[in-house]
Amino acid sequence: QDLASLVADRVRVEGNARLVAEGDVEILFRDTRLTAPRIVYDREIDRIDITGPIVIHDGGSTLVLADAASLDADLRNGVLLSARLVLDRQLQLAATQVARLDGRYTELLDSVASSCEICAANPTPSWEIRARRIVHDQEERLLYFQDATFRLFGVPIAYFPRLRLPDPTRDRVTGLLIPRVRSTSQLGTGLKFPVFVTLGDHADITLTPYLSSSTSTLEGVYRQSLRFGDVIVEGAASNDDLVTDDLRWYLFAEGVFDLPRGFRLEFDVEEVSDRTYLIDYDYSEQDRLATEIEIVRARRDEFVSASLANFETLRDSEIPIRDQLPSLYGQFELEHRVPVGRGEMRIRLDAAILDREADADQIGRDVTRIGFSAEYGRGFVLPSGLVGRHTIGFDADSYEVDNDTRFEGTSGRITPSISTELRWPLARSGPGGTRQLLEPVIRVGWADSSGDPVPNEDSVLVEFDEGNLFSLSRFPGDDRIEEGLRANIGLGYTVIASSGWSSNLTVGRILRPDDATEFPRGTGLDAPRSDWLTAVQIDLGERLDVTSRALFDDGFSLSKSEARIAYADSSLSLESGYLWLEEEPRDNRPFDTHEVSLDGALRLSRHWTGTFGTRYDFNQDRSARAALGLEYRSECLIVDLSLSRRFTSTDTLEPTTSVGFGLRLAGIGDTRSDESYRKTCNG
Amino acid sequence: QETAIDFGGLRQDTTQPVEVASDALEVNQSDGTATFSGNVVVSQGAMRLSAGRITAIYAGEASAGRIRELRAEEGVTLVAGEDAAEAQSAVYDIDEGSVVMTGDVLLTQGPTALSSERLVIDLVNGTGSLEGRVRTIFETGER
Amino acid sequence: CGFSPVYGPGGAAEGLYGQIAVAPPRDEPGYLFVRHLEERLGLPDAPLYRLDAEIALDETGLGVTPDQEITRIQIAGEATYTLTDLATGAVLQSGEARSFTSYSAPVFSEQRNSIAGNAVTVRAAESDAVERLMTILGDQIVSRLLATAPDWR
Numbered sequence: 020q021d022l023a024s025l026v027a028d029r030v031r032v033e034g035n036a037r038l039v040a041e042g043d044v045e046i047l048f049r050d051t052r053l054t055a056p057r058i059v060y061d062r063e064i065d066r067i068d069i070t071g072p073i074v075i076h077d078g079g080s081t082l083v084l085a086d087a088a089s090l091d092a093d094l095r096n097g098v099l100l101s102a103r104l105v106l107d108r109q110l111q112l113a114a115t116q117v118a119r120l121d122g123r124y125t126e127l128l129d130s131v132a133s134s135c136e137i138c139a140a141n142p143t144p145s146w147e148i149r150a151r152r153i154v155h156d157q158e159e160r161l162l163y164f165q166d167a168t169f170r171l172f173g174v175p176i177a178y179f180p181r182l183r184l185p186d187p188t189r190d191r192v193t194g195l196l197i198p199r200v201r202s203t204s205q206l207g208t209g210l211k212f213p214v215f216v217t218l219g220d221h222a223d224i225t226l227t228p229y230l231s232s233s234t235s236t237l238e239g240v241y242r243q244s245l246r247f248g249d250v251i252v253e254g255a256a257s258n259d260d261l262v263t264d265d266l267r268w269y270l271f272a273e274g275v276f277d278l279p280r281g282f283r284l285e286f287d288v289e290e291v292s293d294r295t296y297l298i299d300y301d302y303s304e305q306d307r308l309a310t311e312i313e314i315v316r317a318r319r320d321e322f323v324s325a326s327l328a329n330f331e332t333l334r335d336s337e338i339p340i341r342d343q344l345p346s347l348y349g350q351f352e353l354e355h356r357v358p359v360g361r362g363e364m365r366i367r368l369d370a371a372i373l374d375r376e377a378d379a380d381q382i383g384r385d386v387t388r389i390g391f392s393a394e395y396g397r398g399f400v401l402p403s404g405l406v407g408r409h410t411i412g413f414d415a416d417s418y419e420v421d422n423d424t425r426f427e428g429t430s431g432r433i434t435p436s437i438s439t440e441l442r443w444p445l446a447r448s449g450p451g452g453t454r455q456l457l458e459p460v461i462r463v464g465w466a467d468s469s470g471d472p473v474p475n476e477d478s479v480l481v482e483f484d485e486g487n488l489f490s491l492s493r494f495p496g497d498d499r500i501e502e503g504l505r506a507n508i509g510l511g512y513t514v515i516a517s518s519g520w521s522s523n524l525t526v527g528r529i530l531r532p533d534d535a536t537e538f539p540r541g542t543g544l545d546a547p548r549s550d551w552l553t554a555v556q557i558d559l560g561e562r563l564d565v566t567s568r569a570l571f572d573d574g575f576s577l578s579k580s581e582a583r584i585a586y587a588d589s590s591l592s593l594e595s596g597y598l599w600l601e602e603e604p605r606d607n608r609p610f611d612t613h614e615v616s617l618d619g620a621l622r623l624s625r626h627w628t629g630t631f632g633t634r635y636d637f638n639q640d641r642s643a644r645a646a647l648g649l650e651y652r653s654e655c656l657i658v659d660l661s662l663s664r665r666f667t668s669t670d671t672l673e674p675t676t677s678v679g680f681g682l683r684l685a686g687i688g689d690t691r692s693d694e695s696y697r698k699t700c701n702g
Numbered sequence: 703q704e705t706a707i708d709f710g711g712l713r714q715d716t717t718q719p720v721e722v723a724s725d726a727l728e729v730n731q732s733d734g735t736a737t738f739s740g741n742v743v744v745s746q747g748a749m750r751l752s753a754g755r756i757t758a759i760y761a762g763e764a765s766a767g768r769i770r771e772l773r774a775e776e777g778v779t780l781v782a783g784e785d786a787a788e789a790q791s792a793v794y795d796i797d798e799g800s801v802v803m804t805g806d807v808l809l810t811q812g813p814t815a816l817s818s819e820r821l822v823i824d825l826v827n828g829t830g831s832l833e834g835r836v837r838t839i840f841e842t843g844e845r
Numbered sequence: 846c847g848f849s850p851v852y853g854p855g856g857a858a859e860g861l862y863g864q865i866a867v868a869p870p871r872d873e874p875g876y877l878f879v880r881h882l883e884e885r886l887g888l889p890d891a892p893l894y895r896l897d898a899e900i901a902l903d904e905t906g907l908g909v910t911p912d913q914e915i916t917r918i919q920i921a922g923e924a925t926y927t928l929t930d931l932a933t934g935a936v937l938q939s940g941e942a943r944s945f946t947s948y949s950a951p952v953f954s955e956q957r958n959s960i961a962g963n964a965v966t967v968r969a970a971e972s973d974a975v976e977r978l979m980t981i982l983g984d985q986i987v988s989r990l991l992a993t994a995p996d997w998r
Contacts, residue, residue, distance in 0.1 A: 022839050030816055030836040038814065038838065060840065062814070092840070298913060304906065306914050307964055317876040319869040330964035335912050336954035344953070345965045356880070363888060373965060398887050400862045404850020408884060444991050445848035446857060456992035457848055477969035479961045480949050485984070486977020495948075495973030513988040523988060539961075556944060556985070564943050583921060583945045596919055598907045600949075607951040607961045612908045612917060634909060643909045665913070 023048040023092055025060070037061050050078025051094050051122075065092045073099070080107040080188045081157060083125070085117065095122030102127075104155065107187035109654075109686035110134045112153055112162075125155040132162070134187070134686020135655035138700035143173035145656045146684060148182070160189040184687050191217050196225075197684065203677035205261060205299055207232035221245070229300075234259030236300070248276030248284075261299060268292045269302060278314070282323075286312040294333045301677065306333045320356040325349075342376040343383065345476070349373075362397030365412070369497060373476055375422075384423040386474050390416040390497055394436075407441040410491070414500060418473045430471030434500045438464035438491050452517040462489045462507045468500055475499050480606070481542045483579075484568055485509075485554050488527040493544060505531045509552075519560040527552045541603030543570040543578050550578055562588050567597075577601070590622040613637035626653050626696060632663075641666060654697040657683040716799040716825055718747045720769050722758065735759050744772060744794075749825075751794060751801075753778040771795050778803060780823075785811050787821055787830075799826040807832065814840050857994035863887035865928070865990075868897040873972075875900065878924070878979040885987045894937065896990075898926040900982070902975070907947075914952055920974050921945040924982040928990065928997065937997035942985035948974040 028042025038060045046053040046067070055073045060066075071086035075094070082105040090097030102117035104125060114130035130153045135144035151166035164182040168175045185192040193216045202208035209231025217223045222243040229236040236257035243250045254270040261267075272288040289308035297303045311328035327349045332341060349372040357364045370389045377383030394412025401407070413435040420426040440462035447455045477496025487493045488509050492501040509527030529549035536545060543550030550570040557565045567582035582597040600612040618632040630648035635641075646663035661679040725740025736758045744751040754776025761768045772794040780787045780801060790805030801823040809816045809832065819834030851858040866889040870876040878900060883889070886896075901923045908917030927939040948970035953962035960966060 025838045025840065027836050028833070030818070030832050030838060032811060032814070032816070032830075038840070040836070040838075062840065304913075304915065307967075309964065315873065317870045317872050319867075319876075319879055322873065322876045324873065328964075328968075332964070334914050334952065336914075336952055340953075340955050344963050348965050348968070358888065361888075396884070398862070398884065400852050400887075402854065404853025404856055406852050406862060444851040444858070444988075446851045446992055446994070447847040447849070448995065454992040454995070455848075456851070456988050458988065458991075476960070476965050479959060479966040480951075480970035482946070482948060482970070482974065482977070484946055484977060484981075486946050486974075486980045490980075496969035511984070511988060513985075513992050515989060515992050521989070523985065558941075558943060566944050581919070581945075581947060583919060585921075585943075594905075596905055596907050598917055598919075598947075600908070600917065605958055605961075606949070607953055607957050607959060608916070608949070614907055614909070616905070616907055634907070636909070639911065643911075666911075 021049065021093060023094075025058075027058075046094065048092075048094050052076045052078070053094060055088075060092065062092075066090070067092055067094075067097075073102075077157065079157070081105070081125075081155075082108075083117070083119075090119065093122070094119075096120055106155070109187040110162075112155065114153070123157050125157070127153040127155075132164070133655065134684070135653065136698040136700065138698070140700060145653060146171050150182075155186065160186045161192065162186055187686055191223065193217050197682060200680040201229070201677065202231075202679075203301075204675050205673075206234050206259065209234065211238075229255075229257075233261070245276075247278075248274060250274040255300065255302065257296075257300070261295075262293060266292065267296045269296055271303070280316075281318070282314055282316045284312070284314050289331075291333070294335065294338065297333070299675075307331070308333065322352065322354045325351045340382075344375065345373050346376050347372070347374040359395065360397070361399075362395055362409075365392075365394045365396065367392045367394075371477070371497070378422050381423050381425065384474060385421040386476055387419040388416055388473075388497065390414065403443075404445075405441055405443050407439060409439050411437045416473065416497065418471075420474055423474065425472075426474055427471060430473055432468050432470035432473050434466055434468040434502075436464065436466035436491055436500075438462055440489060449514070454515045456511070456513040458511040458513075460489060460507075460509045460511065462491075463504075464491045464507070465504045466491065466500055466502050468502055473498060479539075481538055481544065483542050483544050483549070483552060483570060485525045485527065485552065488525070488529075488552060493538075493542075499537060501535070502537070503531060503533065503535065505529055505535075520558065522555070522557045524556075525552070525554045539603060539606050541578060541601055541606055541608065543572070546572075548573070562586060591619065593617065593619040611638060614643070626651050626698070628652065630661075652696045653685075654694075655684065655686050657681075657685055659683075715747060716796055720744060720746045720772075720796065722756065722769075722772075724756070742774070744774075748782060750781045751778065751792070753792070770797060785809070787823070789821065800824055814838060851991045851994060857998060858991050861886075861994065861998070863890050864893045865889060866892035866895050866931075868895060874902065874975050874979055877976050878983055881980050881983040882987070885983060893931055895929050895931055896926060896986070897929070898924045898982075898986070900924045900979075902978070908949075910952060912952075914950075916950050916952060917947055918950060918971070918974075919945050919947045920971075920978055922978040922982055924986065926986050938990065938993060940989060942982045942989070944978065944981045944985065946974040946978040946981065 024047045025040055027040035027044040031039040041057045044055050044058050053075045055069045055071060057070045059068045067090050069088045073085040073088050075083040083102055085099035085102035088097060088099040097119055099117040101115055104112040110132060112127050112130055112132045114127035116128045118126045129151055131147050131149050132153060133144040133147035135146060137144050147170050148164060149168050150164040154163045162184045164179060167179045167182045169177040196213040196215055199211045201211060209229055211227050211229045213225055213227040215223065215225050224239060224241045227238040229238060234257050236255055238255040241252040252272040256266060256268040258266055269291040270288060274286045276284040278284055288310045291297055291308060297305060308331040309328050311326055313326035315324040329347055330345060332344055337344060351370040354365060354367045368391055373386045375383050375385060392412060392414035394410055396408055396410040398408045415433050417431040419429055442458055442460045444456060444458040449455050475498040478494035478499035480495060481493060483493060489507045494501060507529050509525060511525050513523040515521040528551055531547045533547055534545060538544040550572050552570055554568040564585045569577060570579040571577045577599060578601045580599040584595045586593040595617045597615045598612060602608055602610045614634060614636050616634040620628055620630045622628050628650045632646040633642050634644045636643045644665050648659065648661040650659040659681045664676045666674050722738050722744050724738035724742040728737045739755045742753050742756040744756060751774060753774035757773045758769045759771040761770045775791045778789050778792040787803055787809045789803035789807040792801055792803040794801045803821040807818050807821040809821055816832055816836060816838040818832035818836040821830055821832050823830040850856050852862060865886045867879045867882045870879045903921045905919050906915035907919060909915055922944060924942045928937045930937055950967045951962035
């Protein structure tokens, strides 16, 4: 026996069984709350007759509105007339008659379900499902439809004798997802029918058959989360008209696991059957595959990492010389920072192993390297406000080289180094509370390698920017160390306005007594006086952020210029990248690279959003990629239309145009649009 | 808007004699009232009205004629058959046959209990109505 | 011209060197970021403030050849930082530092002149680009802390 409580303005007891309550009547039973203007409770037959408007909150996410109702006293069973069920403030089910069974099932007869806002002006909702019978299972949070017709803008589109949909509060339930259309010039127009299957609470799989005039494909994504990690495996298998004789497939697997004592294990598997499969099906733009495993731990004073990777190229030009590319690459790195006196000793142990399948001289070179380095650094502040840092250290590497007669079997190299950096940060407060900082910086460094010549596998692609303007060695890897005496000079200027915008400018250059021929020409670092490095960054609060960088010599001829612009306000967001790289044949860059990319989204109106993206190649004087998208989004419907064209032309890859059309119902399952997209009736 | 509570038990003949018992009695000739205090119990037929203090107002002069009205204070309990009502104070107008109870009213009828601010009982046709945020607890039968 | 040394006598950051402790890292970029900030702010011996930062990286491909090969990658980085007073726990200063670095992945082909562009060279260039980005973001935060020192110290 459970107690229900009733509160009302006036109560009248008739006989010792009938109780009539009027005026803001409220009945509370367990977590169900019912409010109505008048109810009559008859204890003999344990029935409550209620005159509307009735509102029933079930404590969870279900709300029931009705004009009249007759329920048993614990509100669990009974019939409501011209009732409306609102699930999670999203999905509305209306019916002339609604029956509640055991507080779990709600049955609606000749009912309409929709999550669309219905306006008096045009009463047909964007979509609705009319059904002879709908049963809502509150415990399983599922909706069962019988004889259901799906109507889009009032037009009947599909009929389902039986249909089962998750209610809005349920996000993981096995079932069919909304199909998507994909049409490309290569594969024709096809349909994707995704099916989502939950495997327990911690794993699920999405299988998507993709059928078109020229392909039959099965795609799959398997996700598994464990107590100590996660695994995602995705893949597909197809036979299509593009590669007729055999099966085309790809497999990408990714796992991250937390190991004891703070270590983390990551693995990545990437395999594909043939070169253009990923691009033909838009699975990935990757042109190189890496299958690798890594163990890593990062602490404040220690970093440890060990990894083993296998590379495979998909690039058309690299296929013929595949065996000359590194196929196996192992790396180990341990750096420890030990406080010593007022400074810090950095001990570093690193090793690398590289193997090429080819064995011919030079082109089949295999290398094993072990390195040890120690550097003591001490920072200090002088009374004049100068802040500086001394470093002294040495680096020792030994190499084991096979298949390359230019290097003996075993060779070694010792490189002592010493440096002093001085900074003099000066501050000023400008008008209106703007804060300014001017910081001249100079770092004088010296290093000298002695020992045998060693191969260069990892220090080939050198960049010069504010990130290594003051580094002791600007080579990216360990196979090369910047030698000789040099002075890195720079000036940084930062201004921060109280209104929120800020900007900083960095200018720098490297001065040497003689050439640094080990640096490739295009880096701007090879001459005794390096190229000027200038970098400007402007940040207007959340809205605009511009970062640009340029390298030019004394004659102001540019060797590199890059910029990134990001703009966002309530209706427009833009992201653009600009790139100009002077040609550098020694670096396998046979001609200049000159390109701009622009991606943006513009909220055209309350419901319509346009997206666009393009990449223009100035050298080829045409755009490499152009994409347009249009999305209609309301509180109950998301329709997206996308058109993209890729202008590539090689013997195996021709320009492709792909058109995508997708329609998703919001308010069913957990797809949801934020309130700013909700249709307003006067609109 | 008057609503009636069916007081099966309280259909009373208000013409029956009224007996009042109490620890102490104080008669006030000037305004024709008598004040009973200390465990005062008024009985009329099957009805019992008890309170900490009851002031009786007589039709004629005090303690001789017929009681016209009873004013009960300091915690009042009215019992009739299986129904019982408690409140802070009550006024029993015998001529009209009506009892008005006010202040933390609690009416219990068998298993059902109702609380409110004000309860008006009409003894002639045995009904009563509660007003002012009435609150009741009732058992939902899993019969 | 109104500029005065920040660390100098009477400067807004006088004595600040070594007073800011940087929150420990969780991954490699974080390790490089913390190491660089401790170089710039001084190893904390009696810290009065704590600097926390959340770093987000995002790569975009550029320099796409007609053969659909991506030859230049820009890594955009954003470090959202807060400086808290260790004694009171109050947030003294917060903001975002944003910048980008890039690395090349040139086309490696038969008629090549160097091994530039093979997977090992690109991988080394990528991790160096991340390290440089951590240096730039760290420097930007230090410059802002020094410039706005009068407001929070």
